[in-house]
Amino acid sequence: MSTPTTVGDRSAGKPIHETNPVLTIDHVSIDYLAQRTVHAVKDVSLTLGRGEILGLAGESGCGKSTLAYAINRLLKPPAVVSSGTISFHSREGYSIDLGALQGEELRQFRWDRISMVFQGAMNSLNPVISIQAQLEDVFSTHRPELSKKERREKCGELLERVGVDRSRLKSFPHELSGGMRQRVMIAMAMALDPQVMIMDEPTTALDVVVQREILREITRLRAELGFAVIFITHDLPLLLEISDRIAVMKEGEIVELGQALDVYTKPQHEYTKRLLASFPSLTGDRGDFARGTHGKGTDA
Template sequence: MSQATTIRPARRTSDPVLTIDDFSVDYLGSRTTHAVKNVSLTLARGEVLGLAGESGCGKSTLAYGVTRLLKPPALITSGSATFHSREGYSIDVAELEGSDLRAFRWDKISMVFQGAMNSLNPVLRIQDQLTDIFATHRPEMKKAERVRAAGDLLERVGVDRSRLRSYAHELSGGMRQRVMIAMAMALDPQVMIMDEPTTALDVVVQREILNEITRLRSELGFAVIFITHDLPLLLEISDRIAVMKAGEIVELNDAYDLYTNPQHPYTKQLLASFPSLTGERGDFIRTGVHDERLGAGGTAQTDAPTIHSQTSAGLHEGVLFDAPATGLPETDSAAAEIDVEPGSDSEFGSGFETSADTEGDVR
């Protein structure tokens, strides 16, 4: 058994960077859909908060609502989202309008959208899309400085700066996702929302992206809301996990405690839905309490609790076992289109066009 790269969640602080209070979103129509129902969450500075749940439970709708990317027929019916700056002031996101809102989205909170190929502009080179962020939000920068900064961003996420001259279709799926991460962190945001950032990536590339996210979070100190239906993946990368069902948070706990002692029946069902190579269904992770913990060279580790993951994503403070990818099956649930019009106040306004085909999860 070979030892693989370990992803270790950082020890979070009690200092909040984002507070979501009693947040609700409806989709209006002949029949109103209550997509998000009275959700309250606090994101600590430097924390990775996983948001798990089946397709259609409201995960993406919550994220798009917090960042004010929702458009009619979606309507925020109650609650607030408050950003707490490291400089000591707070911002009520609902009060932002126009250029202030667009600047806030990139400078304070940024987002990595699901499906990089749909989010990148197919007719612009990567350099133009990256430098456009600086031209829009840092107009004092000279052109040469913008190009140099764009190259630095690519290298920071593990992409050679020569790729600045490439178009999106000339990059692999993993490279495109890295470019999206580079864009999201261009202005040094304090919160990054990642909506299924590893969807449609193979196991090896998924591992590389997770390592990059963890490394960058450690270096730059931003907090992450990581949205996915892949609960084993969240168990390895998250400090805490919120489980969402039918628009509500049904359980919120530390990742280790949620795995070892789930409280809500739905959480137990999610954990039980993942197969194991060697044990009973749901035993995709073994705790170090019951297994000998081996490190490099086969030496025993300390008695501290360790999670050993047998999933494609790897492990949460443990040793990676080779195993195929697993995931929850898609469910038949309604999905509402969130149309983001380029240049509108509902765009993540960087100056380049974003995809208008992002689906919000609704149930």
């Protein structure tokens, strides 16, 4: 479980999501206006602290990805935000109502302030374009003042930051392993030094060893660069290891929200208890799956 030493305000005795928020989701509801209206997200309120890792857990279809797309204004019809507001609080001291952004303002905001690693990100890379060209496109679009040499240097630095040799810039996606492609996607998401990174099931389809490496990279980069993370997955044990706080979502609603350790040791909602009990044990005790917790298990 992540230790939230970097995300708490010890002097004030209050958590960082209260004293220094970077993102506020206030009573947001999202509907799909089909023949029968589907209420995908129902009156969700969350606050993300600067530098915090907030885990969002829940079964498939509970509305996790729909909420993530709403934050980045990526929802398309028939999805609509039927109520509520989402506000971004810049480190420069001003706030932005994301619902009010339009056109060029919205294009410039995306990826620059809030970036996203999409579900199935390993398959998001263009198979016929080199890694270098795809990374450089981010800088060409958002940092047009950079020279070609500067763009290339930044691309190399990005790859090395996520543990990939810069010689791989010339490679095509099919020449990389699944873990390397995922690292490239993370590098692309952090290219413009965003203040919030949304990760939607970023380790799905990776084997457990590579998954562990990716999680270590995310926590290391968070500590190094200070961005906040919304980490979305159905894998609750994974969230217990990486998150400062965890929100549990069921049928479009947040049914439990608390510190990761509290969610693990003192779950309040029956759905959270069922989620915790559904994972196989590493030690023989039912539900005791978290590595290194209470002295049990082994650290991989």
